[in-house]
Amino acid sequence: MGESDARVITIANTSEPATTIGTPEAAPAPASTVAPALRLDAVVKSYGTGTSAVTALRGIDLTLERGSFTAIMGPSGSGKSTFLHAAAGLDTPTSGSVRIGDTDISRMRANKLAKFRRQHVGFVFQAYNLLPALTVEQNITLPLLLAGNRVERGWLDRIIRSVGLDALRQRRPAELSGGQQQRVAIARALITRPDVVFADEPTGALDSRTGLQVLELLAQMTRELNQTIVMVTHDPVVASHADRVIFLADGAFVGSLEGATTAQIADRMTGSRTS
Ligand SMILES: Nc1ncnc2c1ncn2[C@@H]1O[C@H](COP(=O)(O)OP(=O)(O)OP(=O)(O)O)[C@@H](O)[C@H]1O
Numbered sequence: 289m290g291e292s293d294a295r296v297i298t299i300a301n302t303s304e305p306a307t308t309i310g311t312p313e314a315a316p317a318p319a320s321t322v323a324p325a326l327r328l329d330a331v332v333k334s335y336g337t338g339t340s341a342v343t344a345l346r347g348i349d350l351t352l353e354r355g356s357f358t359a360i361m362g363p364s365g366s367g368k369s370t371f372l373h374a375a376a377g378l379d380t381p382t383s384g385s386v387r388i389g390d391t392d393i394s395r396m397r398a399n400k401l402a403k404f405r406r407q408h409v410g411f412v413f414q415a416y417n418l419l420p421a422l423t424v425e426q427n428i429t430l431p432l433l434l435a436g437n438r439v440e441r442g443w444l445d446r447i448i449r450s451v452g453l454d455a456l457r458q459r460r461p462a463e464l465s466g467g468q469q470q471r472v473a474i475a476r477a478l479i480t481r482p483d484v485v486f487a488d489e490p491t492g493a494l495d496s497r498t499g500l501q502v503l504e505l506l507a508q509m510t511r512e513l514n515q516t517i518v519m520v521t522h523d524p525v526v527a528s529h530a531d532r533v534i535f536l537a538d539g540a541f542v543g544s545l546e547g548a549t550t551a552q553i554a555d556r557m558t559g560s561r562t563s
Pocket residue numbers: 335336342343344362363364365366367368369370371522
């Protein structure tokens with residue numbers, strides 16, 4: 289387990305190039321020429337103006353390599369949702385840049401950004417947001433149809449098998465359990481081979497046993513498909529399934545833990561509240 293409170297954090301990983309949090313100048317030279325899955329440089333997000341202005345993100349630097357599973361944790365109001373919206377291209381930063389793969393999305397116009405998101409970003413939310421009239425298979429392939437891409441049969445079959453839905457392809461959401469519906473949502477997030485999947489409290493609506501299975505599935509997707517996943521949560525149990533946990537307090541990253549247990553994460557959270 290590694291821990292740091294420094295503003296610049298470098299986390300070495302034996303199988304992947306280093307993951308860095310901090311100013312780009314402080315980062316080591318990249319180990320490969322493949323662009324990181326996600327890179328934020330000096331991202332600031334403010335809401336409102338004048339005396340009522342709130343700065344929700346205060347200069348976030350983050351580089352995530354492909355195949356990493358990262359949890360972003362912080363107390364209520366620390367900026368988790370704002371981070372997720374800025375990093376996923378759902379909102380535009382006030383300043384700084386966000387790169388997904390080798391594309392800078394921070395100054396993209398709304399319609400181009402929406403198109404980019406459909407192709408390059410996957411989302412898994414607490415609410416599954418499945419279309420009730422469509423079958424499991426149709427829900428999963430919907431992002432491809434919306435993006436105007438054809439369905440690759442082999443890839444679809446692999447994804448459906450990976451999430452354990454092979455026998456349920458023709459069912460409709462109402463005929464599935466909560467855990468099964470979230471598996472459909474995960475498969476739907478993966479089908480476009482996105483650079484990053486963003487998960488926002490993905491187990492919030494599930495009982496703890498089913499939630500555990502969903503978290504294990506997300507971890508498995510990072511290993512089997514080299515999928516990059518960023519998960520926002522306030523729950524140390526949930527965060528403990530990620531490879532590393534980055535702590536957000538008052539709009540800034542204040543440290544990280546690697547391979548940490550629930551107890552270690554909970555202890556660190558208590559510390560970040562008082563710092
Ligand atoms: N649209 C908005 N207008 C003004 N202030 C906002 C807006 N959205 C968020 N904020 C403020 O920005 C800060 C960060 O909010 P954010 O929702 O990102 O935190 P969070 O960590 O996701 O909180 P929670 O865990 O409670 O959902 C808070 O002070 C919040 O009040």
